[in-house]
Amino acid sequence: MVKPHTLLLLFCFNIAFTQVVINEIDADNPGSDNKEFIELKSSIPSYSLDGLSLVFFNGQSGSGTSSYLAIDLDGYSTDVNGLIIFGNPQVSPTPVIPYLSLNSIQNGPDVVVLYQGNASDFISGTTAVNTNVIDALAYSSDNSQPSSLMTILGLTSCIIDNQSTNSISNSIQRTSSGTYTVSAPTPGVNNDGTGIVLNYITFSTDVSTISEGQQLQIIATSSSPITTQALSINFSLNNSSFGENDFSGSLTITIPEGSSSASVSISILDDSINDGDEEIIVSVNDLPTNYVLNTNNVVVRVLDMDYMVSSFGKPTTPTFGLVTSTASSGYYSSLEGLSGTNLSQGIQNIIANPNVVRAHNYGDIYDILKVADQNPENSNQVWLIYTENPRSKIDYQTGNSILGKWNREHIYCQSRGGFTDGTSSTPDGIDVWQSTGPNDIMAGHADAHHLRAVDGQENSSRNNRNYGVDYNGPTGSTSNAWKGDVARALFYMAIRYNGLSVVNGNPTENILGQIGDLSTLLTWNQLDPSDDFEMNRNNYIYTWQINRNPFIDHPNLADYIWGDHAGEPWFSNLSTAEIDVNSIVVYPNPAKDSFMISNISETSRVEVFNSIGMNILDVNISTNTSIDCNWEAGVYFIKITSDNTYYIKRIVIQ
Numbered sequence: 001m002v003k004p005h006t007l008l009l010l011f012c013f014n015i016a017f018t019q020v021v022i023n024e025i026d027a028d029n030p031g032s033d034n035k036e037f038i039e040l041k042s043s044i045p046s047y048s049l050d051g052l053s054l055v056f057f058n059g060q061s062g063s064g065t066s067s068y069l070a071i072d073l074d075g076y077s078t079d080v081n082g083l084i085i086f087g088n089p090q091v092s093p094t095p096v097i098p099y100l101s102l103n104s105i106q107n108g109p110d111v112v113v114l115y116q117g118n119a120s121d122f123i124s125g126t127t128a129v130n131t132n133v134i135d136a137l138a139y140s141s142d143n144s145q146p147s148s149l150m151t152i153l154g155l156t157s158c159i160i161d162n163q164s165t166n167s168i169s170n171s172i173q174r175t176s177s178g179t180y181t182v183s184a185p186t187p188g189v190n191n192d193g194t195g196i197v198l199n200y201i202t203f204s205t206d207v208s209t210i211s212e213g214q215q216l217q218i219i220a221t222s223s224s225p226i227t228t229q230a231l232s233i234n235f236s237l238n239n240s241s242f243g244e245n246d247f248s249g250s251l252t253i254t255i256p257e258g259s260s261s262a263s264v265s266i267s268i269l270d271d272s273i274n275d276g277d278e279e280i281i282v283s284v285n286d287l288p289t290n291y292v293l294n295t296n297n298v299v300v301r302v303l304d305m306d307y308m309v310s311s312f313g314k315p316t317t318p319t320f321g322l323v324t325s326t327a328s329s330g331y332y333s334s335l336e337g338l339s340g341t342n343l344s345q346g347i348q349n350i351i352a353n354p355n356v357v358r359a360h361n362y363g364d365i366y367d368i369l370k371v372a373d374q375n376p377e378n379s380n381q382v383w384l385i386y387t388e389n390p391r392s393k394i395d396y397q398t399g400n401s402i403l404g405k406w407n408r409e410h411i412y413c414q415s416r417g418g419f420t421d422g423t424s425s426t427p428d429g430i431d432v433w434q435s436t437g438p439n440d441i442m443a444g445h446a447d448a449h450h451l452r453a454v455d456g457q458e459n460s461s462r463n464n465r466n467y468g469v470d471y472n473g474p475t476g477s478t479s480n481a482w483k484g485d486v487a488r489a490l491f492y493m494a495i496r497y498n499g500l501s502v503v504n505g506n507p508t509e510n511i512l513g514q515i516g517d518l519s520t521l522l523t524w525n526q527l528d529p530s531d532d533f534e535m536n537r538n539n540y541i542y543t544w545q546i547n548r549n550p551f552i553d554h555p556n557l558a559d560y561i562w563g564d565h566a567g568e569p570w571f572s573n574l575s576t577a578e579i580d581v582n583s584i585v586v587y588p589n590p591a592k593d594s595f596m597i598s599n600i601s602e603t604s605r606v607e608v609f610n611s612i613g614m615n616i617l618d619v620n621i622s623t624n625t626s627i628d629c630n631w632e633a634g635v636y637f638i639k640i641t642s643d644n645t646y647y648i649k650r651i652v653i654q
Contacts, residue, residue, distance in 0.1 A: 019043040020052065021135045022114055023083065026171035026185050027105040028141050028161055036105040037087025037095055037187050038112060041174070042078040049073035053119040054086065057111045057128050059138070059146020067126045069104060072119035080289060081195040085187050093188040093200055094296040101399050109140035109158065111149040128152050137180075139172055188292060199224050200294035201233065203282055209301040213270035216300060218282055219263040220253040223294070231255045231291070237266070239281040242302065246271070246278075274306040277380045277392045301392075303380075310376035312532035315481040316388050323532040325553050326539045332550065332572060339569045344561055347495050351547040352438040358546050359436035359443040363427035365408050365451050366396055368544060372537045373453040382406060382453040383533070385486075386462065388479045391455070402456025409454035411489040412444065413464040417500055418512050419444040430544055438498045447496070448541045449549045450489040468520025468613065469506040478611050478635045480650075484528025487521040488551040491558050496547075502562070522563045523613040527637045529648055530555050586638060590652035591629055597640065598624040604642040611635050629653050 023041035038054065056069040071086060076096060078084045087095040088102060105112075115122070116132040130153050138150050138158040145158040159172045159180045171185040176192060189195070199222050206217035220233055232254045237247060249266040256262065282298040313319040331350065338346045351357065360368075370393050375381035381390035384406055397405035414420040422442030436443045444450075454462075458474055465471035467486055473479065494502045499513045502521060507514040530552045538552045551557055560570040585598045597606065600623055608617035608627075611634055617627070629636075631653050638649045 019047065020049065020078075020114065021174060022112060022137045024171050024173045024186065024191060025105070025112060025137065025139065026087075026187075027110075027139065028107045030169055033103045033105075033107075034088050034090045035185075036100060036103070037085050037091045037185075038105065039083060039085050039187060040078065040114070041190075042082040045078065045080045045082050047078045047082060049076045049078070049084070051116055052134065053115050053117055053122065055113045055115055055119070055122045055126075055128075056105065057113065057146070057149050058106060059109045059111055059149040060106075060144075064110075064146065065127050065148050065152060066124075067122045067128070068106065068124055069100075070119035070122040070124075070126075074118075079188075079292065080198070081190055083188060083190070087187070089297060091187055092294050094293040095187075102401055107141040108161070109138070109142075109144045109146040111136060111138045111146050111153060111155070113153065130154060137172070196290065197224075198290055198292045199226075200292050201231075201284075201287060202294040203235070203284065203296060203298050205282065205298055205300050207300070209303065210268055211303045211305050212268050213305065214268055216247075216266045216268055216280075217263050218253065218266060219261065220255060221261045222255055222291075223260075225260045226255045226257050228257065230257050231288070233284060233287065235282055235284045237280050237282060239279055241275060242278045242280055245269070246302075247280075268302055270305065272306055274308060274379065275304055277304055277394050278302045279394065307381075308379040310374075310379075310536075312376055312536065314376045314383055315485070315531065315533050316479065318481070318531035318533065320529075320531055323535040323539070325535060325548075326542060327548055327553060331548070332554065336571055337569045339560070340567050343557075343570055344495055347550055347557070348438055351492070351496050351550065352436070353547075354435050354437035356546050357436055358433035358544065359423075359440065360430075360433055360446055360448075360544060361423040361426070361428065362408070362421075362446040363423075363425045364429065364544075365446055365448060367427060367429075368448045368541065369408065369451065369453045372448060372540045376533060384455050384458075385409060385452040385482045386458045386473050386477075387455045388477075388481055389455075391453075397456050402460060405456040406453050407456050407459050409452045409459050409462070410445075411450040411452060411486055412493040412500065412515055413509075414445065415464050415509055416512070416515050417441065417444050417493070417497075421445065438496070441497055441499055444493065444497055444500070447493070448545060449492050449496075449538075449547075452485070452489075464509050466506050466516040468517040468524070480524070480528050480611060480635070480637070482528070483524035483613075484526075484530065484555075485534055487525040487528075487558070488530065488534070488549060488555065490515060490521060491525070491551045491561075492549040495550075495561075518562060520613055522558060523609065523615075525551070525555055525558050526639060526646070527609055527613060527648060529646075584640060584647050584649075586649045586651060590654045592654045593630065594626050594628050595651060596624065596626050597621065597638075600624055600640075602642055604640050607639040607641070609637045609639065 020040055020042045024039040026037050029035045052073040054071040055067050058064040058066055058068050085095040087100055113136040114134040116134055128149055136153050138146055138155045140158055140160055141162050161172055170182045173181050173183055173191040175181055202221045204219045210216050232252055234252050247266050247268055250264050253262050253264050280300040284296055312322045335346045373382045375383045375390040381392055383390055391406045395405055397407045419442050422445030462471050490502050494500050501514055502518045503514045503516050504518045505516050507516050534552050538549050542548050559565045587596055603622040606619050606621055609615055633654055636651050636653055640647045
């Protein structure tokens with residue numbers, strides 16, 4: 001039995017909370033929804049929100065009733081106008097912490113509820129309840145309504161955000177009468193324009209990217225000149241590994257009385273140690289009463305100039321023979337003289353040996369790729385497949401946004417391979433691994449031999465498309481530096497795992513264990529031979545998985561399994577020999593009407609391929625020869641084969 005005074009206390013508690021309402025919400029912004037926010041208002045200024053939580057419920061299709069986001073309000077208070085904002089960092093004035101990530105607030109039809117209680121009571125997927133409700137708002141971006149939620153919560157109306165032209169730029173705002181209107185957003189300001197006029201402080205920097213050894217200017221600007229006395233603002237720069245030993249200078253900005261701006265200069269120190277690129281976060285914690293942060297947590301990229309440069313080239317300017325295989329002695333000796341299915345099985349016996357090979361998880365892949373796919377020209381960057389450009393290692397995707405981020409690309413698509421989310425996303429390092437064999441298809445989820453660093457947007461564009469017949473790289477790209485890499489990764493997967501194959505044509509996604517196009521991949525394997533970048537990659541992954549991609553070490557293996565030499569016995573001395581690129585000369589380059597192939601000493605086969613891998617010329621020559629090239633302008637590939645050695649030359653036709 002509850003004692004009478006306890007009942008009285010609870011009653012008074014609920015009465016007090018009725019002074020707080022949902023004052024404004026902007027759930028749908030133009031573009032990337034980067035200015036979403038929700039604003040609460042208390043009838044009493046500087047009111048504590050302890051004991052309250054904001055809970056967002058998904059009401060789509062009229063049947064949804066489950067929570068998708070909950071914010072605990074303990075420790076927060078409204079400002080002198082009784083307002084507090086929770087939203088994206090781009091909202092101005094700056095919302096209180098925690099910031100909402102992009103697209104955190106769904107566009108609707110949804111309901112947001114202010115509850116008396118803890119956010120932990122409303123973990124994702126919790127059904128809405130009509131108890132301890134302080135305030136609730138049903139909203140939508142169209143004429144649909146969250147009917148089930150409205151019934152549960154006793155709501156009779158749903159506010160439509162997009163009611164008029166350009167309404168996507170508007171917000172839903174509470175009026176003094178308790179009704180709602182849709183108008184231009186007013187975060188941090190009373191919806192009717194009343195209240196104390198606050199002085200907004202904007203933080204900025206003179207640059208968004210800076211190198212070690214340079215000066216960074218940090219500027220504070222007020223919306224109105226400072227009165228009565230100078231305003232001193234303390235800030236911090238620390239973030240992760242970037243700390244007080246990485247800079248020098250004052251962490252206080254003072255705006256003098258009568259002025260509206262001031263700045264300080266921070267020296268970014270060069271410690272002559274490569275710590276990798278980092279990010280500074282200029283962060284202010286507290287301001288005096290009547291001052292509000294208009295911007296905060298300004299991010300500045302710090303480029304570490306002590307990066308290392310490798311001895312070998314990047315894929316678009318490849319080198320050959322500078323990086324040697326680290327395969328153990330006799331690693332491939334069991335393959336000598338094998339052919340057909342025996343050759344395929346022999347390869348699998350090596351690269352899928354359950355007594356040797358190790359499987360790691362998907363969480364480890366970022367750490368692997370930061371080394372395996374490192375840009376040879378800058379050790380602080382990774383080299384992105386498909387787009388063929390570098391990106392800072394710290395720009396890997398951690399949230400929903402893919403813009404400017406790099407991710408982990410499965411060359412053999414997860415959905416086609418049947419290993420979607422087959423391993424943990426929590427990294428546990430090189431010393432933690434599982435035994436794996438040819439039937440362990442789930443290990444394919446985190447097999448680094450077919451995982452590459454990739455631009456987030458291009459990763460989305462490639463999706464699960466087949467190579468050659470559907471996907472040939474970014475729109476308008478003529479680069480072929482990645483194509484051989486893709487082919488050899490797929491050849492590896494087709495042998496490593498039972499149930500996976502490379503096939504001709506454009507197989508649909510619902511045919512599990514097939515990816516195409518085999519004919520294209522065989523051509524790519526020849527046009528883009530394995531280079532030092534790939535060999536270095538193979539060597540590093542070998543240290544983790546204790547297996548190699550044999551099609552990097554011996555590219556012609558593919559021809560003996562699927563190509564022109566299928567069924568013939570394979571010997572390692574038939575592999576592509578190291579070629580002196582100066583022994584054969586192709587000139588002029590660029591060419592217009594014809595080009596010359598010189599230094600030919602024996603009968604050689606000359607094949608020319610266009611940028612999509614189509615063979616447009618196939619002739620035999622035995623001496624220096626002029627080749628007519630009345631072709632469309634673009635990039636072409638000349639393959640010159642003599643005995644078991646071939647030479648690939650890129651040429652531009654004008």
